[in-house]
Amino acid sequence: MFSLRHLVEDLAQAGHLVRFDEPIDPRLEAAEIQRRVYLSGGPAVCFTNVVGCKFPMVSNLFGTLDRARYMFRHTYEAVRRAIELKIDPTAALRNPLRYWSAPLTAWRMRPKSVRRGPVLGHEIRLSELPQLKSWPDDGGAFITLPQVYSEDVTQPGFGKSNLGMYRVQLSGNQYAENREIGLHYQIHRGIGVHHQAAIRAGQPFRVNIFVGGHPAMTLAAVMPLPEGLSELTFAGALAGGRIPMISRAGSLPLYADADFCITGTVDPSRQLPEGPFGDHLGYYSLAHEFPVLNVEHVYAREGAIWPFTVVGRPPQEDTTFGQLIHELTGPIIPTVLPGIKEVHAVDAAGVHPLLLAIGSERYMPFHASDRPQELLTQANAILGQGQMSLAKYVWIGNRFDDESLDLHDIGRFFQHMLERVDWRRDLHFQTCTTIDTLDYSGEGFNAGSKVVIAAVGKSKRTLGSEIPADLRLPEGMSEPRVALPGVLAVTVHPTLTDLGIALEQALGSNAESIAAEFPLIVAVDDSDFTARSLNNFLWVTFTRSNPAMDLDGVRAFSRHKHWGCRGSLIIDARIKPHHAPPLIEDPAVTKKIDALAARGGVLGKWL
Numbered sequence: 053m054f055s056l057r058h059l060v061e062d063l064a065q066a067g068h069l070v071r072f073d074e075p076i077d078p079r080l081e082a083a084e085i086q087r088r089v090y091l092s093g094g095p096a097v098c099f100t101n102v103v104g105c106k107f108p109m110v111s112n113l114f115g116t117l118d119r120a121r122y123m124f125r126h127t128y129e130a131v132r133r134a135i136e137l138k139i140d141p142t143a144a145l146r147n148p149l150r151y152w153s154a155p156l157t158a159w160r161m162r163p164k165s166v167r168r169g170p171v172l173g174h175e176i177r178l179s180e181l182p183q184l185k186s187w188p189d190d191g192g193a194f195i196t197l198p199q200v201y202s203e204d205v206t207q208p209g210f211g212k213s214n215l216g217m218y219r220v221q222l223s224g225n226q227y228a229e230n231r232e233i234g235l236h237y238q239i240h241r242g243i244g245v246h247h248q249a250a251i252r253a254g255q256p257f258r259v260n261i262f263v264g265g266h267p268a269m270t271l272a273a274v275m276p277l278p279e280g281l282s283e284l285t286f287a288g289a290l291a292g293g294r295i296p297m298i299s300r301a302g303s304l305p306l307y308a309d310a311d312f313c314i315t316g317t318v319d320p321s322r323q324l325p326e327g328p329f330g331d332h333l334g335y336y337s338l339a340h341e342f343p344v345l346n347v348e349h350v351y352a353r354e355g356a357i358w359p360f361t362v363v364g365r366p367p368q369e370d371t372t373f374g375q376l377i378h379e380l381t382g383p384i385i386p387t388v389l390p391g392i393k394e395v396h397a398v399d400a401a402g403v404h405p406l407l408l409a410i411g412s413e414r415y416m417p418f419h420a421s422d423r424p425q426e427l428l429t430q431a432n433a434i435l436g437q438g439q440m441s442l443a444k445y446v447w448i449g450n451r452f453d454d455e456s457l458d459l460h461d462i463g464r465f466f467q468h469m470l471e472r473v474d475w476r477r478d479l480h481f482q483t484c485t486t487i488d489t490l491d492y493s494g495e496g497f498n499a500g501s502k503v504v505i506a507a508v509g510k511s512k513r514t515l516g517s518e519i520p521a522d523l524r525l526p527e528g529m530s531e532p533r534v535a536l537p538g539v540l541a542v543t544v545h546p547t548l549t550d551l552g553i554a555l556e557q558a559l560g561s562n563a564e565s566i567a568a569e570f571p572l573i574v575a576v577d578d579s580d581f582t583a584r585s586l587n588n589f590l591w592v593t594f595t596r597s598n599p600a601m602d603l604d605g606v607r608a609f610s611r612h613k614h615w616g617c618r619g620s621l622i623i624d625a626r627i628k629p630h631h632a633p634p635l636i637e638d639p640a641v642t643k644k645i646d647a648l649a650a651r652g653g654v655l656g657k658w659l
Contacts, residue, residue, distance in 0.1 A: 094658035169308020187330030192224020214242035264311025334365025422509025501600035516569030533583035
């Protein structure tokens with residue numbers, strides 16, 4: 053049997069974890085410490101003295117990629133090789149020694165039924181769990197590393213099960229204390245299939261929420277696995293042993309090695325307000341009605357430890373999840389999306405708002421053209437794939453224009469694209485469509501638009517890196533700053549509208565020369581902040597704009613329902629009244645943690 057306590061001890065012995073014995077309040081203080089320790093590259097932290105709670109808490113388990121690899125050091129390579137065989141089954145014939153363990157990995161992928169397990173050690177109440185609150189305006193306490201398990205009521209069993217990481221609100225709002233909690237799951241999530249099946253069957257469906265246990269279960273809960281493949285199978289391979297699930301008549305299986313488990317039922321016709329919650333785009337997701345779990349039992353194993361993380365403006369600890377997923381599944385992309393070399397959902401921009409891709413113009417070598425052709429087919433294929441379908445901006449380039457192009461060198465990729473793009477032709481919109489539930493830049497809940505920006509061919513221009521001497525801005529625009537080569541960030545007064553027309557009139561005959569150096573202009577509230585770092589530029593530009601509403605241009609036109617511009621493209625990335633508020637720490641808590649850091653101690657150098 054595996055214990056999270058064993059992992060804590062293992063990490064401590066290896067220098068990956070420290071224990072912190074001073075009293076820490078789970079309301080804001082623990083989260084403030086976690087954010088600081090993560091950003092400084094610090095260790096995992098076990099808080100042994102949690103105010104108002106008897107259970108220790110541990111954070112930053114996935115705080116660095118090296119630590120994550122260390123936790124899976126005995127199985128990581130075997131899982132990667134199993135994925136390689138998925139991509140190319142003939143690889144085992146060419147190199148049998150490399151893939152000798154593949155059959156054992158396949159065996160480990162099957163969950164096993166057991167009659168009992170440590171998770172049933174104690175029955176407790178919801179109010180006894182750590183009441184973690186990360187941001188001042190959060191609607192209550194939340195579970196931030198849940199493993200939410202559900203099954204199809206019409207096809208029960210592991211084969212059609214789903215293990216996902218969906219937000220869980222433990223307290224606050226209209227939830228009946230110790231009897232109800234909120235479940236926040238968005239579009240394109242596996243549990244939604246089970247919810248729909250319950251609606252069709254006209255009956256409630258059961259849900260179990262696991263917290264803790266093997267870190268493989270945590271990673272499995274966020275893995276973008278194909279529909280119909282149980283996350284328990286992936287977790288077993290990564291854990292190095294079959295996942296033990298307690299089978300009980302009339303109930304869903306319980307993960308035997310979990311530290312905590314909450315069981316209950318969801319009435320698919322009932323919802324209550326859930327939120328607000330500080331989310332991964334760097335803003336609050338506001339209160340909306342979501343399903344309610346009617347809690348039946350809450351279990352805790354002997355010696356249970358509560359793992360948690362903090363969600364907020366990237367980078368945060370969940371950045372490592374994306375890195376691990378890329379390492380494990382990145383090689384699969386070309387087999388699922390022919391012609392695509394690589395994709396990168398940009399963490400600094402909140403993941404879903406911005407997706408970069410390298411595709412291939414393969415089919416017309418005898419008619420060389422700088423007009424994107426196959427890239428557009430590939431971009432549409434990307435937008436048809438699971439979570440990637442939520443991408444709001446898709447920038448896609450041609451691998452054959454520069455074989456050394458690397459999507460993780462984001463600045464260079466933007467330079468490559470801006471040297472080649474033709475705004476008269478290379479903007480391709482999808483309007484009145486779905487975007488990320490947590491993205492409030494659109495025209496309503498889950499509603500917004502997308503744009504594909506595809507560029508191929510030879511470089512068309514030399515990008516500017518200094519403010520042009522002949523740049524004339526209209527009244528209401530000021531403080532131009534170079535955010536990237538070819539990109540100007542400009543502070544724009546909130547009341548100024550028709551930005552393209554205003555800029556066109558101010559530039560006059562200089563519009564063409566300005567566009568040659570700076571094809572992209574970003575209208576922002578604070579150009580100094582936006583241009584200060586690449587991460588600031590990515591966050592401001594792509595979380596605060598919705599393509600169909602906020603893209604404008606100098607000398608814009610519409611022809612046969614295609615929109616483009618002959619001068620610089622303008623992205624209006626100012627904060628609008630319908631946007632959600634950004635996340636700001638509580639000043640009193642910040643001051644307290646500052647004082648704690650000043651005293652030194654085990655966390656002094658990371659706070």
